Amino acid sequence: MTDIQNYDIYNDRMRRSMWDKAFFMDKIPGATLLVDYGCADGSLIRFLHGLFPSMRMVGYDIDPFMVEKANTNKPANTWFFHDPEELLACIRRMNVPTEEIAVNFSSLMHELFHYGFDRTEFQGLMDAVNPRYIIVRDMFFRCEDAAKETSPDACKLLHQALPPWMIHDFEQCHGSITLLKNAVHLLMKYKYMENWPRECAENYFPYTRAQLADLLRENEKYHSVLESYYTLPWLREDIADTLRLDAGSSFTTHISLILRRTPEESLIPLTL
Numbered sequence: 465m466t467d468i469q470n471y472d473i474y475n476d477r478m479r480r481s482m483w484d485k486a487f488f489m490d491k492i493p494g495a496t497l498l499v500d501y502g503c504a505d506g507s508l509i510r511f512l513h514g515l516f517p518s519m520r521m522v523g524y525d526i527d528p529f530m531v532e533k534a535n536t537n538k539p540a541n542t543w544f545f546h547d548p549e550e551l552l553a554c555i556r557r558m559n560v561p562t563e564e565i566a567v568n569f570s571s572l573m574h575e576l577f578h579y580g581f582d583r584t585e586f587q588g589l590m591d592a593v594n595p596r597y598i599i600v601r602d603m604f605f606r607c608e609d610a611a612k613e614t615s616p617d618a619c620k621l622l623h624q625a626l627p628p629w630m631i632h633d634f635e636q637c638h639g640s641i642t643l644l645k646n647a648v649h650l651l652m653k654y655k656y657m658e659n660w661p662r663e664c665a666e667n668y669f670p671y672t673r674a675q676l677a678d679l680l681r682e683n684e685k686y687h688s689v690l691e692s693y694y695t696l697p698w699l700r701e702d703i704a705d706t707l708r709l710d711a712g713s714s715f716t717t718h719i720s721l722i723l724r725r726t727p728e729e730s731l732i733p734l735t736l
Contacts, residue, residue, distance in 0.1 A: 488599045495566040502572035506534030566597035573602040577670040604719035605669040614647040686723035
């Protein structure tokens with residue numbers, strides 16, 4: 465994994481979409497403990513704590529520097545860990561019923577797939593926590609035509625507007641921007657100059673919906689109670705204002721998903 469070159473800029477950009485990342489808080493009734501898996505510097509937990517100060521929140525991140533930053537500005541009822549065993553020990557000490565636990569993955573799933581983290585370890589941790597809710601908010605390209613091409617005029621404009629080295633770097637990693645998925649991918653990261661080596665190499669769209677379901681063992685233990693696909697408004701506005709490009713409506717860039725653990729006993733249908 466390429467190191468983050470500028471943590472301040474990286475975290476500042478992550479904070480800009482806080483309201484979008486907090487979409488789930490009114491949709492997980494009964495949850496009293498939130499585990500933010502991939503918490504970075506704790507910005508989301510601090511944001512949510514301001515809205516829900518009595519709710520307990522635990523953050524976990526593999527980057528020790530991020531966790532150190534999170535712990536320097538830690539509100540009440542919040543804890544941050546770099547060691548998964550310490551995370552689990554903290555949750556066990558709270559003695560919170562699993563029916564009251566939600567685990568959040570915000571802008572994290574694409575990293576799990578791209579960097580090839582140990583899924584056995586990940587699933588073992590999820591089994592140990594056994595949350596009632598799983599929340600995912602991440603980048604996800606969705607288009608009816610997987611082979612849909614970028615318009616020739618848009619390709620020409622991108623080659624005129626962006627530095628040749630940037631397009632070269634990107635295409636070396638991900639393929640030609642004549643494919644719409646790749647052009648959209650580039651548009652989502654072309655401004656991330658300060659951490660370009662990391663951002664360029666990272667695949668924002670590395671998994672399918674079926675692969676996500678398999679990782680979370682959705683069909684075995686969970687069912688979807690909310691599933692939404694959309695294109696971020698700031699991306700539409702940015703490429704319209706900066707590059708004079710119209711995103712259109714043939715694709716989306718993000719997924720918001722809430723899974724709820726399936727009850728062991730079958731429920732009685734409300735309708736015939």
